Amino acid sequence: SQTIHQWPATLVQPVGSPLSLECTVEGTSNPNLYWYRQAAGRGLQLLFYSVGIGQISSEVPQNLSASRPQDRQFILSSKKLLLSDSGFYLCAWSVPKVGDPQYFGAGTRLSVL
Amino acid sequence: AQKITQTQPGMFVQEKEAVTLDCTYDTSDPSYGLFWYKQPSSGEMIFLIYQGSYDQQNATEGRYSLNFQKARKSANLVISASQLGDSAMYFCAMREGPGGGADGLTFGKGTHLIIQP
Numbered sequence: 001s002q003t004i005h006q007w008p009a010t011l012v013q014p015v016g017s018p019l020s021l022e023c024t025v026e027g028t029s030n031p032n033l034y035w036y037r038q039a040a041g042r043g044l045q046l047l048f049y050s051v052g053i054g055q056i057s058s059e060v061p062q063n064l065s066a067s068r069p070q071d072r073q074f075i076l077s078s079k080k081l082l083l084s085d086s087g088f089y090l091c092a093w094s095v096p097k098v099g100d101p102q103y104f105g106a107g108t109r110l111s112v113l
Numbered sequence: 114a115q116k117i118t119q120t121q122p123g124m125f126v127q128e129k130e131a132v133t134l135d136c137t138y139d140t141s142d143p144s145y146g147l148f149w150y151k152q153p154s155s156g157e158m159i160f161l162i163y164q165g166s167y168d169q170q171n172a173t174e175g176r177y178s179l180n181f182q183k184a185r186k187s188a189n190l191v192i193s194a195s196q197l198g199d200s201a202m203y204f205c206a207m208r209e210g211p212g213g214g215a216d217g218l219t220f221g222k223g224t225h226l227i228i229q230p
Binding site for chain 2: 107
């Protein structure tokens with residue numbers, strides 16, 4: 001069966017520090033991968049998606065970037081965090097098949113102080 | 114205009130009663146998919162049910178069913194025989210286009226459901 005791992009679960013970082021959040025998927029090949037952000041008490045906003053190694057599409061211009069160095073690995077990064085980067089970050093995967101949902105990881109709560 | 118509207122910020126329901134969570138959507142694409150997710154306090158998003166725009170019948174998954182009214186652009190989630198463990202945030206989401214690609218989901222703001230004993 002497929003599983004998705006996301007870490008760390010919680011992160012507190014000072015303003016201006018770098019960020020690296022990692023997500024890996026097991027049990028499937030060539031998944032579509034996604035990064036979402038959820039502001040407190042709100043729905044999810046798509047940040048990035050990827051259909052393959054090295055292929056990244058950005059939905060929202062911001063202080064963040066994403067990379068996919070391996071088929072089942074997706075990384076969210078920032079060189080210098082802003083206060084506004086605080087939030088709950090969720091990684092998700094799906095297969096390129098009509099009707100298949102996106103399956104989410106447990107998320108990372110990021111607090112930028 | 115919002116693409117997904119959930120008009121109930123919060124709901125209190127007695128245990129064992131049925132619950133209907135409202136969702137309306139807005140799209141001009143004839144092909145789309147509608148999803149419901151549950152988010153407990155732990156934060157993980159749990160997929161519940163899917164309805165495609167061309168599906169003739171309403172989707173059902175165990176105690177969950179989707180009341181799909183295409184002309185009204187409505188996709189309400191119905192939970193039968195509610196349980197205490199159903200207490201969570203519930204999100205309606207839409208994928209525009211025929212699917213099969215890396216289409217991101219557009220989420221509503223959610224409904225906070227609380228089941229009371």
